Amino acid sequence: MYRKFLRSKIHRATVTQADVDYEGSLTIPPNLLQAADIRPYEAVHVWNVTRGTRVETYAITGVEGSTDICANGAAAHLIQPGDIIIIATFAFVAEAEEMPAVEPRVVFVDAGNKMVQLDTEVAGPLRRAAIERAADCC
Template identity: 35%
Template sequence: MRKVLSAKLHGIHVTETNLYYPGSVALDPGRCHEAGILPTEFVETWNKKSGARISTYVILGVRGSRCCVLNGAAARICQVGDQLIACSSSFLDEQKIVELRPKSRPFDRSNQTEHLTYSVSSEAAGDFAPHNRTEVVDAMGVQ
């Protein structure tokens, strides 16, 4: 079994921090659904500005708000406006990698997103070849 990327929110901007809330990262439920991230799922979170890295779990914020709220100790790693990368992972057998389609959501300054899907194919020699596909801009229709 290998640990692989399941979903990625790339460059999502922090909209709020709350040091005295008991932990987690609150995310717009629509963004979680698009990426395939579940409530209470653990995500690795990396701050692009400071380089700080933490592991925390997801709670759902307000749908349509485009929120990214770092709570509790996680609030110490960022400031409002910082860009984060949040990734979830799963374990699978190496042979199953060609069936995996992790979703990546790149974000702009206002936390609108495009849909990017990763995939891997198996070459004749047994090597793997990665592929990306951009699908649609902001399917939520949030302005």
């Protein structure tokens, strides 16, 4: 049996652009894709913290050095500039073989989409303490 697990996420990114006329996808800066281990054209879930909407699309690589995150195509109806989003990927894991190895990679960004911390998933109130301990990593 396989189970679906969180593999990685970019936490609380700020959308800088939305283009409903583009074919579709979510443009993400290359350094954030690499930090979150998201490949170009890989499926991503986008959870809009601002509006409460969710959409699945795919990642495309943005411009090197940019901090732009752009919702493209139909997703641009649900995701607008200024919205705070969480971008997540999942993996199907064989229950008996690989489950102990599941440890999501979490990329934390500031309001300008610059990476401030690379960590694993930490439950609720423990997150604040972890952030305060990690002065600056990146």
